[in-house]
Amino acid sequence: MLNEIPLSRPDTPLLDEVDNPDDLKLLELDQLSQLAEELRAFLLYSVGQTGGHFGAGLGVVELTIALHYVFDTPNDKVVWDVGHQAYPHKILTGRRDRMLTMRQAGGLAAFPNRGESEYDTFGVGHSSTSISAVLGMMVAAKVQDKERHNIAIIGDGAMTAGMAFEALNHAGHLDDNILVILNDNNMSISNNVGGLSSYFARMWASKPYNFIRTGSKRVLSKIPPALKAAHRAEEYMKGMVSPGTLFEEIGFNYIGLIDGHNTNGLVDILSNIKTLRGPQLLHIVTQKGKGYLKSENDPFGMHALSKIDPGPSPASKPLEPPEESEVIAPKRISSPSYSEVFGNWLCEVAQEDEFIVAITPAMGEGSGMRKFAAQFPDRFHDVAIAEQHAVTFAAGMAADGLKPIVAIYSTFLQRGYDQLIHDVALQNLNVMFAIDRAGLVGEDGPTHAGSFDLSYLRCIPNMLVMAPSNENETHKLLSTGYHFDGPSAIRYPRGKGPSQEIETGLNPVEIGKAKLRRRGSSIAILAFGSMVTPALKVAEKLNATILDMRFVKPLDEETIGDMAKQHQLLVTIEENSLMGGAGSAVNEFLNASNYQIPVLNLGLPDTFLEHGNTPQMLAAVGLDAGSISAAIKKKLKDCKIQSEAV
Numbered sequence: 001m002l003n004e005i006p007l008s009r010p011d012t013p014l015l016d017e018v019d020n021p022d023d024l025k026l027l028e029l030d031q032l033s034q035l036a037e038e039l040r041a042f043l044l045y046s047v048g049q050t051g052g053h054f055g056a057g058l059g060v061v062e063l064t065i066a067l068h069y070v071f072d073t074p075n076d077k078v079v080w081d082v083g084h085q086a087y088p089h090k091i092l093t094g095r096r097d098r099m100l101t102m103r104q105a106g107g108l109a110a111f112p113n114r115g116e117s118e119y120d121t122f123g124v125g126h127s128s129t130s131i132s133a134v135l136g137m138m139v140a141a142k143v144q145d146k147e148r149h150n151i152a153i154i155g156d157g158a159m160t161a162g163m164a165f166e167a168l169n170h171a172g173h174l175d176d177n178i179l180v181i182l183n184d185n186n187m188s189i190s191n192n193v194g195g196l197s198s199y200f201a202r203m204w205a206s207k208p209y210n211f212i213r214t215g216s217k218r219v220l221s222k223i224p225p226a227l228k229a230a231h232r233a234e235e236y237m238k239g240m241v242s243p244g245t246l247f248e249e250i251g252f253n254y255i256g257l258i259d260g261h262n263t264n265g266l267v268d269i270l271s272n273i274k275t276l277r278g279p280q281l282l283h284i285v286t287q288k289g290k291g292y293l294k295s296e297n298d299p300f301g302m303h304a305l306s307k308i309d310p311g312p313s314p315a316s317k318p319l320e321p322p323e324e325s326e327v328i329a330p331k332r333i334s335s336p337s338y339s340e341v342f343g344n345w346l347c348e349v350a351q352e353d354e355f356i357v358a359i360t361p362a363m364g365e366g367s368g369m370r371k372f373a374a375q376f377p378d379r380f381h382d383v384a385i386a387e388q389h390a391v392t393f394a395a396g397m398a399a400d401g402l403k404p405i406v407a408i409y410s411t412f413l414q415r416g417y418d419q420l421i422h423d424v425a426l427q428n429l430n431v432m433f434a435i436d437r438a439g440l441v442g443e444d445g446p447t448h449a450g451s452f453d454l455s456y457l458r459c460i461p462n463m464l465v466m467a468p469s470n471e472n473e474t475h476k477l478l479s480t481g482y483h484f485d486g487p488s489a490i491r492y493p494r495g496k497g498p499s500q501e502i503e504t505g506l507n508p509v510e511i512g513k514a515k516l517r518r519r520g521s522s523i524a525i526l527a528f529g530s531m532v533t534p535a536l537k538v539a540e541k542l543n544a545t546i547l548d549m550r551f552v553k554p555l556d557e558e559t560i561g562d563m564a565k566q567h568q569l570l571v572t573i574e575e576n577s578l579m580g581g582a583g584s585a586v587n588e589f590l591n592a593s594n595y596q597i598p599v600l601n602l603g604l605p606d607t608f609l610e611h612g613n614t615p616q617m618l619a620a621v622g623l624d625a626g627s628i629s630a631a632i633k634k635k636l637k638d639c640k641i642q643s644e645a646v
Contacts, residue, residue: 125447172251256283410450
């Protein structure tokens, strides 16, 4: 058990011998427990250096070793749901020495990535996709007459999603070889993993039991009533000692509960399962954060880790503090994150309006809702990983007089898009979407980037779409969405803003009205959301007019028209896909109104941007102040526009 994360590379003699699963298979069975300890220590060390997810990975160290020990990967297909837990898998599949590049530009991705390794059989990042993907691989193998095993590892949280059950139902119908491993790290059931349940699990995975089981069913299939009775008897027997009745009904052979931290036991049971035919579900119980005391005690809070600052080196001498008379304390404005701004506003509006309710699909903590959940527990609904349900659940509330606010990340709202259109917007219901993690999210990469929300939201009738530029604007536009009668969405980035003091009250701003931030000469910059801050820097250098657009839908068409009449060049800037985004909306208006003026649209390119440091990523796609300034100067030159900026 480790109390602290190692700051120097731990001694891992066994792990150092394992460059791929073939090397792993050369180890003796009694060496695997030591390998698990070394792997756990190395995982903690590497994540401490790079930051990233580690709680889930610590919980599946033994399972990862057992899977690669028993199965013939990558020929046998293993898909890790979500991918948070795949760091041990990466270490054992040839990437140990690159782990210190994790989440850095040009380094390893935070999630399994098909372009990174042949052992990453499916790219993941969103939850509950593994069973569907493995089922597709199973069918593909059958069509191509390939013999292989197909394995999905899914957590108890991801199993809450409807997509997972749709895939389970289909797998039972196809009745072919697939193994689903349910990794249950809900410690409330860990007491059930005792001698009796382990005994039954081993029995259900054994060859004799399954030989008798399948043989009896073949014989009894000629007598349907007897077959049905035998099936019911087996189901009731399993139901008395395990929670597997549901899976048996769907068509799986349920095996569980199994201690997920017993490496030898896992190897034994997986070896038996490897010989079985048909859909198998292995239910293991693990402890998230296993082996690291702080993570075991706080599995949610220690789900992920920021890069550890090692502090000053021993050779460096700390600076002496200045004399008290020399200290001049600068006036600082408290700078909460955008999530905290939303969470504080949510509590404020809930105190004023008893019909306010908040909904989130397993994103309450990240969305800043902890305080609201504590103060208004009866009005807080975490529906688990079920984005589609969250949206329609909110629609049902709104249809009966409540004012639901759905807190969700941009990338995950994509999963509830049909419900957003059909159940909310089509009925013009009073649902507000607080969309966090809009734009680039840095190290988590393209699976989590909110690159498309302005594009996919603004094309929906009845929607109010807002993009605040700072903390205070976020507070005001949240209030605007609250007062709006109909579906509304406000999108804001991850992290902190430019430190703007937040005004009190719940006063809305005028719908569809931009805010003039600076008056200039020949150039007008129409900036949306997070891009207002770099645009202000550019405007000072180029003497440009700058508008904080605030609204993507409806656009401030009157002001845009005035800008087109008064300037020689219009520039739109957004941290969203250029295709179909806010700049496209401006272009559509100018074209429809027959304005003849050069326009420069800046935004995210038509590609999936790989992980890296967010400021560096923005600079790489031309959305930092220097790149914006250079692009404007080039456009002026290309259009032969005389300006002091050239």
